[in-house]
Amino acid sequence: MTLSALMPVLDRYFWLHIAVIAALLSLLFVLPEYHSGIMARVMVLVVYALGYNLLFGYTGLLSLGHALYFSAGMYGAGLAIRWLDWSLFPAFFSGIVAATLVALVIGSLALRTIGVAFMIVTMMFAQTGYLLILYFNEYTRGDEGFVIGQAARLIEWGSITVDLSAPDNRYLAAWLVLSLCLLVKLILVRSPTGRVWIGLRENEERARLLGFNPYRYKLSAFVISGIYAGIAGALYAILFGYAGATFASIQYSILPLLWVLLGGAGVVLGPVFGTVVMFYLVDYLSEQTSAYMLFVGVVLVVLVLVAPRGILGSLRRRLLHGLP
Amino acid sequence: MSLLQTQNLSCHFGGIKAVDAVNFTLNAGEIRAIIGPNGAGKSTFVSMLCGRQRPTDGRILLKSTDITDVSADKRTALGIAYTFQITSVFSQLNCYDNVELAVQGRLMRQSGSRMTRQRLREETCHQLERVGLADYEATLATHLSYGHQRLLELAMGLSLDPEILMLDEPTQGFAESEIDQFGILIKQIAEDATVLLIEHNMNVVMSLADSITVLDQGRILAEGTPQDIASNAAVQTAYLGTD
Amino acid sequence: MDFWPYLLLASLEGAVMAAVLALTALGLSLVFGVMRVVNVAHGEFFMLGAVLAWWFSSVSTQWFGISPALAFTVAFIMSPLVTAAVALVADRLVLKRLNYQPEATIVATIGILYIIQQLALTFYGPDARPVVAPFSYRVQLxxxxxxxxxxxxxxxxxxxxxxxxxxxxxxxxxxxxxxxxQDYETAQAFGIPVSRVYAGVFAFGAMLAAMAAVLIVPIQQAHYLMGLDPLLLSFIVVIIGGLGSLRGTLIAALLIGMSDGIISVFFSPTLAKILATTLVAMVLVFRPQGLFGDRPQ
Structure with a gap:
């Protein structure tokens, strides 16, 4: 593979993605502080969903255990700060490395199974991870979680100090990471590897008889998807100064599935829309009622029944043919 | 020269011997047809050759190298291409993307070849033209007629630039006119590749094949030139008896 | 207390656990075996059974003033029936329309899980409530x-x-x-009303979970979040026993229930669960037919 194959295709869809990125930046100057605070959080979760979409939407593998990689990133960064006093960047990378390793090990095991067994295996491993966090309560503080002090959330370059706990900086940091992740994903799904992922999703046997090793390609999708989850988890810990076991629970494995389904599986921008829409609806409803998860349930059921392609998936069918 | 060889190749499903100790040799450059009544084990046999089905016993040799335990995707890399009996394409992708994936697979494997977007594009278009699907580039495979889907699958097989091309019932569902065109295409392909053809249509077999292998109940019943087979009494009883 | 009596106590606790688990897991196993549907909402049918049991027993004692034993009987009959009816509705409204396609049904049953759970929260509330046992006799060992x-x-x-x-x-x-x-298509060809069989099996599976729940509520209180544990444990049992194998499910329920009971008494319950979930994942990866299932054809 040559480098030129990895250069982005500068067509209208590339510019569409750039426009979405620019719009997200401009929101910082338009939105009132409460909403830019929410959007910072949403953008971090979008990174998580972007990675989930690579695996589910593009490669056709439904994992029910991605909270494991999110929390590996979160605790990889959080524990390094709390117990080893690491500074921000090393801690961030330790989170990513932790998620990568966990995804590599679990992926190579789980991908020996297919279909329903794959879903249950990923779920069980994630449950093991969640229970481990509870079991090592002494270090992780279990359900209660721990706070990461402001001191560890500073970027220091010589005389310049950037405080990532300040709302605007937090927004910019989340935006920057999201933009990079979005562009990398766009390039990935249009790369030769991305085409093979789609081929595996559509017809694995055919792809195999074109000479592609399904296991290897699925594993690459699994690990990259895990890395995205890890980036999101580590970033969450650093930007919001908290790590807790809730983020490792089954619910956090199901949420990215919901976001991706809502926005459109197999569309790069799908999770962006899905996460924003869902987050705001839940935010609104949780003020009205304590049973807002009821709504989540109804959305899931209605989506699979009526609109399995999601918002952008349906739009692509009608208007935006060829949207990656 | 023997290109592909099987020694005592068998495949048993429970008590049923789908393929039973078959010794078979495919020579380089020929067009070989495998015929036989329904349930003779033709598809199982070819599935074992391309690696989709594991044999219960016996060996497969490609140019004297044992490939019995080599996975299907690696066999493709070694030059064995296979088109399915029941059309198997990426039905939700368009024709271009279907063929591109096959071309890409070959370019990624060929050492020293530089895979640029332009080269990918050129070769994909060339393969589409070769089977006459250039006008359907942007059509979803699922929207193609059945005959065109078969051609698409053939284009994907050809894009792999195989040494051996295995075609499982390629003309099934073709109209008469399409069959003639298909015959011309196969003759062209055979100039660079060895072709192994499972076929029901005896006209196609007789006009295309250099030699014919007849399978019956998992065993080789007869082997020879089309003329030999046509006049072989055992073959006639096998066909008349069960078909 | 000495070790042996303590072990006996732990085994008895394990046996209670195993008994309830066997019923719950059997429901999940039947649904998977016959319909090839992984019902993630199975634990919520269990919870629904428990919550309804509380409702029926308290309504019948308060309004009609009948004895706890009779109230429990009412709950034991009514709660599984109502739960089965809920499952039947879910099957007709959702699963049937998805043609029982595996991935879509998993997502849909996750949705049903949330719906039932949150309806319970709204109408039953966040408290844990006990059901009075039908009798309070103690066996003196x-x-x-x-x-x-x-x-x-x-x-x-x-x-x-x-x-x-x-x-x-x-x-x-x-x-x-x-x-x-055995064979869905042949069954259909022989005129078996497959769609109705599916509906019946789904309702029956939910009913088994509800029965198990009614049995357990006098020991464990009814709570709207109580469905997760039986769900995970039933998964574990069904997988270890071999997907779709009823005999395997029973053996595995006994094994898991007993060992969970015993390990939880002597060690930490969290550790017991960690071991169980890891074991399940490994069994699925390396021995997908389960520990007691036959090799698939």
Missing amino acids: PWFGYSGYKLFVIAAAVFLLGLVWFLLSRTRAGLLMRATQ
Whole structure:
């Protein structure tokens, strides 16, 4: 593979993605502080969903255990700060490395199974991870979680100090990471590897008889998807100064599935829309009622029944043919 | 020269011997047809050759190298291409993307070849033209007629630039006119590749094949030139008896 | 207390656990075996059974002033029936329309899980509430006294399992189920109303979970979040026993229930769960037919 194959295709869809990125930046100057605070959080979760979409939407593998990689990133960064006093960047990378390793090990095991067994295996491993966090309560503080002090959330370059706990900086940091992740994903799904992922999703046997090793390609999708989850988890810990076991629970494995389904599986921008829409609806409803998860349930059921392609998936069918 | 060889190749499903100790040799450059009544084990046999089905016993040799335990995707890399009996394409992708994936697979494997977007594009278009699907580039495979889907699958097989091309019932569902065109295409392909053809249509077999292998109940019943087979009494009883 | 009596106590607790688990897991196993549907909402049918049991028993004692034993009987009959009706509605409205396609049904049952759970929160509330046991007799053993009701739970579960076995192997309904499980298309060709069999199996599976829940509520209180544990444990049991194998499910329920009971008494319950979930994942990866299942054809 040559480098030129990895250069982005500068067509209208590339510019569409750039426009979405620019719009997200401009929101910082338009939105009132409460909403830019929410959007910072949403953008971090979008990174998580972007990675989930690579695996589910593009490669056709439904994992029910991605909270494991999110929390590996979160605790990889959080524990390094709390117990080893690491500074921000090393801690961030330790989170990513932790998620990568966990995804590599679990992926190579789980991908020996297919279909329903794959879903249950990923779920069980994630449950093991969640229970481990509870079991090592002494270090992780279990359900209660721990706070990461402001001191560890500073970027220091010589005389310049950037405080990532300040709302605007937090927004910019989340935006920057999201933009990079979005562009990398766009390039990935249009790369030769991305085409093979789609081929595996559509017809694995055919792809195999074109000479592609399904296991290897699925594993690459699994690990990259895990890395995205890890980036999101580590970033969450650093930007919001908290790590807790809730983020490792089954619910956090199901949420990215919901976001991706809502926005459109197999569309790069799908999770962006899905996460924003869902987050705001839940935010609104949780003020009205304590049973807002009821709504989540109804959305899931209605989506699979009526609109399995999601918002952008349906739009692509009608208007935006060829949207990656 | 023997290109592909099987020694005592068998495949048993429970008590049923789908393929039973078959010794078979495919020579380089020929067009070989495998015929036989329904349930003779033709598809199982070819599935074992391309690696989709594991044999219960016996060996497969490609140019004297044992490939019995080599996975299907690696066999493709070694030059064995296979088109399915029941059309198997990426039905939700368009024709271009279907063929591109096959071309890409070959370019990624060929050492020293530089895979640029332009080269990918050129070769994909060339393969589409070769089977006459250039006008359907942007059509979803699922929207193609059945005959065109078969051609698409053939284009994907050809894009792999195989040494051996295995075609499982390629003309099934073709109209008469399409069959003639298909015959011309196969003759062209055979100039660079060895072709192994499972076929029901005896006209196609007789006009295309250099030699014919007849399978019956998992065993080789007869082997020879089309003329030999046509006049072989055992073959006639096998066909008349069960078909 | 000495070690041996302590172990006996732990084993009794394990047996209660195993009995309830066997019933719950059998429901999940039937649904998977016959319909090839992974019902993630199974734990919520369990929870629904418990919550409804509380409702029926408290309504009948408060409004009609009947004895706890009679109130429990009412709950034991009504709660599984209502739960089965809810499952039936879910099947007709959702699963059937998805043609029982595996991935879509998993997502849909996750949705149903949230819906049932949150409806319970809205109408039942966040509190845990007990159901009064039908009787409070204590069996006095040489070393300790033991709840007679818990022994009754074991006996009742064994009886119910026997009943299910009879139903499956000796009745026409059971024959229809087994025929559908064997080969869906042939069953359809022979005029078996597959769609109705599916609906029946789904409702019956939910009913088994609800029965298990009614048995357990006098020991464990009813709570809207109580469904997760039985769901995970049932998954574990069904997988270890071999997907779709009823015999394997029973053996595995006994194994998991007993060991979970014993490990939880002597060690930390979290550790027991960690071991169980890891074991399940490994079994699925390396021995997908389960520890007791036969090799798939």
